[in-house]
Amino acid sequence: xxxxxxxxxxxxxxxxxxxxxxxxxxxxxxxxxxxxxxxxxxxxxxxxxxxxxxxxxxxxxxxxxxxxxxxxxxxxxxxxxxxxxxxxxxxxxxxxxxxxxxxxxxxxxxxxxxxxxxxxxxxxxxxxxxxxxxxxxxxxxxxxxxxxxxxxxxxxxxxxxxxxxxxxxxxxxxxxxxxxxxxxxxxxxxxxxxxxxxxxxxxxxxxxxxxxxxxxxxxxxxxxxxxxxxxx
Amino acid sequence: xxxxxxxxxxxxxxxxxxxxxxxxxxxxxxxxxxxxxxxxxxxxxxxxxxxxxxxxxxxxxxxxxxxxxxxxxxxxxxxxxxxxxxxxxxxxxxxxxxxxxxxxxxxxxxxxxxxxxxxxxxxxxxxxxxxxxxxxxxxxxxxxxxxxxxxxxxxxxxxxxxxxxxxxxxxxxxxxxxxxxxxxxxxxxxxxxxxxxxxxxxxxxxxxxxxxxxxxxxxxxxxxxxxxxxxx
Numbered sequence: 001x002x003x004x005x006x007x008x009x010x011x012x013x014x015x016x017x018x019x020x021x022x023x024x025x026x027x028x029x030x031x032x033x034x035x036x037x038x039x040x041x042x043x044x045x046x047x048x049x050x051x052x053x054x055x056x057x058x059x060x061x062x063x064x065x066x067x068x069x070x071x072x073x074x075x076x077x078x079x080x081x082x083x084x085x086x087x088x089x090x091x092x093x094x095x096x097x098x099x100x101x102x103x104x105x106x107x108x109x110x111x112x113x114x115x116x117x118x119x120x121x122x123x124x125x126x127x128x129x130x131x132x133x134x135x136x137x138x139x140x141x142x143x144x145x146x147x148x149x150x151x152x153x154x155x156x157x158x159x160x161x162x163x164x165x166x167x168x169x170x171x172x173x174x175x176x177x178x179x180x181x182x183x184x185x186x187x188x189x190x191x192x193x194x195x196x197x198x199x200x201x202x203x204x205x206x207x208x209x210x211x212x213x214x215x216x217x218x219x220x221x222x223x224x225x226x227x228x229x230x231x232x
Numbered sequence: 233x234x235x236x237x238x239x240x241x242x243x244x245x246x247x248x249x250x251x252x253x254x255x256x257x258x259x260x261x262x263x264x265x266x267x268x269x270x271x272x273x274x275x276x277x278x279x280x281x282x283x284x285x286x287x288x289x290x291x292x293x294x295x296x297x298x299x300x301x302x303x304x305x306x307x308x309x310x311x312x313x314x315x316x317x318x319x320x321x322x323x324x325x326x327x328x329x330x331x332x333x334x335x336x337x338x339x340x341x342x343x344x345x346x347x348x349x350x351x352x353x354x355x356x357x358x359x360x361x362x363x364x365x366x367x368x369x370x371x372x373x374x375x376x377x378x379x380x381x382x383x384x385x386x387x388x389x390x391x392x393x394x395x396x397x398x399x400x401x402x403x404x405x406x407x408x409x410x411x412x413x414x415x416x417x418x419x420x421x422x423x424x425x426x427x428x429x430x431x432x433x434x435x436x437x438x439x440x441x442x443x444x445x446x447x448x449x450x451x452x453x454x455x456x457x458x459x460x461x462x463x464x
Contacts, residue, residue, distance in 0.1 A: 030425060039398075072444045099446050100454060137445045166239055166271055170463045172404070193261040208463040211304045213369045214331050221450075222332060225457025231402045231440040 006030055006038045013046045013067050016053075019060035027052070027060055038062070072139050074232055075177040077103035079156065080220050083187035084148060086114035089217040090122075091129050098133035098143050100224035105130070106156070106182075107148040112189030114216075123147060151191075152198045156182040162191075162199055163219050164206035171207045171226055185220040238262055238270040245278045245299050248285075251292035259284070259292055270294070304371050306464055307409040309335035311388065312452050315419035316380060318346035321449040322354075323361050330365035330375050332456035337362070338388070338414075339380040344421030346448075355379060383423075384430045388414040394423075394431055395451050396438035403439045403458055417452040 008027070010017045017040065019027065032038070034052050040062060041047040048067030054060060080102040082093055094105055105126070109116065126145045134142040158180035161171060175181060184204065186195065199206070209222055240259070242249045249272065251259065264270070266284050272294060273279040280299030286292060312334040314325055326337055337358070341348065358377045366374040390412035393403060407413060416436060418427070431438070441454055 072442070096447075096450050096453070099444060099450050101442070101444055136447075139444070168463070171461050193258055197262075208461065209457075210333070210460045210463055212331060212333055212371070212460060213304070214460075215328075215368075218328050218331050218453075221328070221453055222457030222460045225441075225454030226461035228442045228444060228446075228454045229403050229440065229458035231400065231442055 008038045008040050010040050013048050017062040077180045079104045079182045081106040081184040083108045083110045084113040084115050094126050094129045095133045096221050098130050099137045102143050104144040106146045108151040109148050110151045110187050111192035113187040151195050155202045160204040161207045163209045167206035167208045169207050183223045188216040240270045240272050242272050245280050249294040309412045311336045311414045313338040313416045315340045315342045316345040316347050325449050326358050326361045327365045328453050330362050331369045334375050336376040338378045340383040341380050342383045343424035345419040383427050387434045392436040393439045395441045399438035399440045401439050415455045420448040
């Protein structure tokens, strides 16, 4: 039977910890008993294991067994470079991408982009979306949202990948966590010839997302989802 | 330099194929030459490889080398079993999940679900979302959207997985394409003790989505994204 890890939020990870009143009922409902182990977290990045010392109707005490600083970041920075999309699509990509661990979003101008540029208001809004998503996901890092640059001039350091139908290459087969990672995702209309020529010229690797046709806002999340599901 | 697969849309896959005028410029810009190989597709599910026989300013001819019926379906059916979420979240999951190849969506009642049930109107709307998404993705299969059942009574055939923080198991390490696949995804409030007990009892495998905290509508798409990025 899979062991369920009970998580208890405490004010701070200390040798002896009182269980906050809000968490007491959970412990009772879960039928925890002195001697049981729970995971404790403070909401600020510290997590640990603790033993339940005592539990009665009005209070409970925990003893800290071990602690570590939780990091929800990938071993290397992962930048999502995404073409300018219309409407709320970029906000959706930034929100879910922030949950899925992107360290930065580089907006790209492409020939077939939905829109040729975005204004400061919209850029500011995307930055607020990233900040809020990072907060809700309890990430220590707030992803940057970088003003648009032309894809045909974009040459990031490290490993660069772009989703391309027909590519037989799988992201997890070629990605190493030894250098920063950039995932480039195109507009709804696809990459133009000059985009593809540039991607080849900078040595970007075309990778598969299978034979399915994905909307421009789905592809980047599928790529990040693959990273998340690899457990790093 | 990564080899780029050039895709040329033709009217039909025949022994000899004229290149449609709309595709000619692409061939010139890509500096293709007689003898080069391209991928051809008709937009209706047939794809193949073809050799460029001739190319001049006004026309080009291709010779079909091989063909196959493209299928955008996974080798086994993949069912996304998702807890009842509020607002438009289920529609977003059904839409993106349909793009990402889910064969069916099984709605689930769970203790911590956002809502206890959904009405026929909403169920009908989700079915229309699935149909439209399948159409736009050119899928031959329209995913089913199944009326809610309690998670604690749900026991699907084949391989069953659920995302669980703290699990060290990676989906792609344990998934085989030898039996139908079910991916179970919980509500925003997480799985209740009876949910976890039931998942254990039916032998469902807890899998990782990394240390990140994901919203209930993001997790299922990350799981499907992992499948898509594995290229099947």
